[in-house]
Amino acid sequence: MSAPSRIAGLIAAQAQAQRARLRLAAAAGAVVSVSAVCLLGLSGWFITGAAFAGLAGAAAAQSFNYMMPSAVIRLLAIIRTGGRYVERVAGHEAALKALARLRPQLFDAIAAGPAERALSLSSGEVSxxxxxxxxxxxxxxxxxxxPWSLGAGAASAVLLASLASPLAGLALSCAMAAACIGGVLVARRLADPAGRAAQIDVGVLKDRLAALEAAAPELKAYGLNDWAAAQVAAVAADHDRSQMALARSGGWMAAWQAVATALAVGVVVPAAYGADLPLIALAALAAVMGVESAGGLVAALHHNGAARQALSRLEAAVPAPPAAARHGPHGAALGLDAVDADLTPPVRLGLFGPSGAGKTTLIERLIGLRTPIAGEMRLDGVDAAEIAPEDRRALFAYAAQDVRLLNGSVRDNLLLASPADDAALWEALDDAALGDRIRAEPLGLDTPVGPNGERLSGGERRRLGLARAYLRDAPWLVLDEPTEGLDAATETRVLEALQRRLTLRTQGLILVSHRAPPMAMCQRSVRVNGMDDAGCVQLASPPNARRRPGPAADQAVRSGCRAATGHG
Structure with missing residues (x-):
């Protein structure tokens, strides 16, 4: 299924779910249009008739029945007001409920698609x-x-105009058709391009603001605040121009509606020639309200370009689902070309090599955050490229080098891994050498961390990401530079707790690090040498990559890891 059909399907499903409210809004809109047309038409007839009765003398005035028309006018005014209220409440309630369900569905569709696509969208663009x-x-x-409001208003207006003359009803029908056609043409010429541009520009503005906000400390440190303000001002100017163009298009559409109203009255009054003056007044005012009933169409056309561009952008953001189900692994055995045998938990594998060689790329392909290349790695004897990303992700708990945190509490960020009680949360924090820091806060686990953890230091953010990975129950624990930036004492505490957790849980470890102490924990090590022309990560196993039991062998492996990573 293609992306456009997915978006259309999601919107259609929400429209179906809100069909009762939408039908109520449509019925109320029809009632509003009919009552508005009849109200103004009857008012015109009543005022004109009363005026003529007064001019005819006291006897005519006394015989003129003003009670019934005035009562009907009051009734129509009440019905119009009540109908408008019901239409607005039902229509907007349906829209808000539908959008409230649509947003999480869209987020889920983006998150469940190819990771490269989701990760390529900046936070501002996604927002x-x-x-x-x-x-x-x-x-x-x-x-x-x-359509219901327009149809009901047009029908009632033509019916009232026909009371004066059938020709007046026909003339009004032609005038209203011309009004609608002209409105569509003006909208396509002016409103659609302006709406599309405005929708694009607001996304660009939000994306630029989010990017500069994320770099605010660096911009301030290097004295680039004025440059950043100029960047935002340039993008904001484009956004303002598109909004002004959209506003101008709305003005032209309103002007056309005024012209159409004058045209309708101009053709209806002559067509009703020969009828009584109260009926002519009724037909003229019915023509005014008949054109006015197309106001909803004008508003919809004014925003049609933005809506179409929004649909296009959403379709581009949501990928198509996989064409067919793929093979899922039955176990957690990991196979790499540089290792002579498949590795199974609780083995510990270290990946090292120069910066930019592809270490993070390799593990992201392994755990389902990137699409692997055929033949690059195996899981349970199956090529990882043949395994669905969600099946691969189930095998790994991951602490990334670049930690991303929610703008919530410590608890919120930890519970992303899996449901857990407070005891488990504190245990994970203690093992990440972060428990004492959080206990010192008055709110404890409910301490807010700020946008992307700005209330924490870089090392604290990294350790909070490590604690989150500890809470996920998976055969493999994957850590990317877990102790980078930590002082020696904190690093020692983190590694001792990591050693203890791995032993107690019989969990496998895949570690990426430039540092000797964490690499010394690994029983196997593999050097990442870079990528070939096909994009495959090139691996090599050092001579002393296999760990043998015994204290002497432990020390030999530690020495080999230090030599391989360049650390003494």
């Missing part, structure tokens, strides 16, 4: 698509009542 783009889709739900 723009899940907020502004989804908000723009709101018009697709709200305007579902427009």
């Amino acid at each position: 723009a698509r899940l907020v502004q783009d989804v908000d723009a889709v709101q018009t697709l739900f709200v305007r579902r009542s427009v």
